[in-house]
Amino acid sequence: MKKEVQLEKAHCLINTGCVLLVTAAYRDSSNVMSLAWQTPLSGRPPLVGIAVAFPHFTCELIDKSMEFVLNIPGSGMLEQVSRCGEKSGREMDKFKVAGLTSVTAKKVRAPLIGECLGHLECGVVERYKVGDHAFFVGEVLAASAEEDFFSSNSWSDRGELLHHLGGKDFYITGKHKKVNLQA
Numbered sequence: 770m771k772k773e774v775q776l777e778k779a780h781c782l783i784n785t786g787c788v789l790l791v792t793a794a795y796r797d798s799s800n801v802m803s804l805a806w807q808t809p810l811s812g813r814p815p816l817v818g819i820a821v822a823f824p825h826f827t828c829e830l831i832d833k834s835m836e837f838v839l840n841i842p843g844s845g846m847l848e849q850v851s852r853c854g855e856k857s858g859r860e861m862d863k864f865k866v867a868g869l870t871s872v873t874a875k876k877v878r879a880p881l882i883g884e885c886l887g888h889l890e891c892g893v894v895e896r897y898k899v900g901d902h903a904f905f906v907g908e909v910l911a912a913s914a915e916e917d918f919f920s921s922n923s924w925s926d927r928g929e930l931l932h933h934l935g936g937k938d939f940y941i942t943g944k945h946k947k948v949n950l951q952a
């Protein structure tokens with residue numbers, strides 16, 4: 770038997786993209802926020818999309834700078850992910866509060882987070898209003914990942930990533946399976 774799911778919680782059924790720490794910077798301000806609503810969009814050109822609620826400081830900084838970085842935290846960073854998704858960077862320096870190291874990026878002004886396993890540096894090419902979120906389409910200008918965790922274009926078992934189920938609930942990935950279909 771299947772039970773009804775509240776419409777505003779229906780996204781929890783399909784929300785399985787890995788959690789990211791998004792960084793953005795403009796003039797003297799830089800900030801980091803946790804983000805689960807992300808999606809790859811295109812390979813050539815390499816495009817990704819993120820949904821950021823309008824009131825967030827991150828939304829303001831991306832609107833002003835037209836850049837952002839998607840930092841990929843490993844499962845050991847659950848506490849930092851929770852902290853960066855709890856309060857606004859308008860009230861505090863979240864790099865300090867969460868003990869994150871800001872590292873200069875190659876192509877954008879927004880910083881990389883040194884503790885994360887991988888990074889996608891993006892320039893905004895489109896921006897849509899989607900309900901109560903801004904949807905930013907970013908072109909990936911530079912990407913890097915820890916070689917011990919990401920090889921042959923795939924995360925290994927060691928590359929455990931976090932997936933948000935809503936509220937305080939997360940999944941942790943880390944079991945690599947290769948499928949071989951016989952013709």
Ligand SMILES: Cc1cc2nc3c(=O)[nH]c(=O)nc-3n(C[C@H](O)[C@H](O)[C@H](O)COP(=O)(O)O)c2cc1C
Binds near residue numbers: 902
């Ligand atoms: C695991 C997790 C995932 C989140 N995903 C999103 C998201 O996809 N989009 C969004 O707008 N907010 C999301 N949030 C909420 C923001 O991270 C949170 O409101 C944050 O404090 C905003 O920070 P800022 O004002 O410094 O930008 C998420 C929070 C957590 C803990």
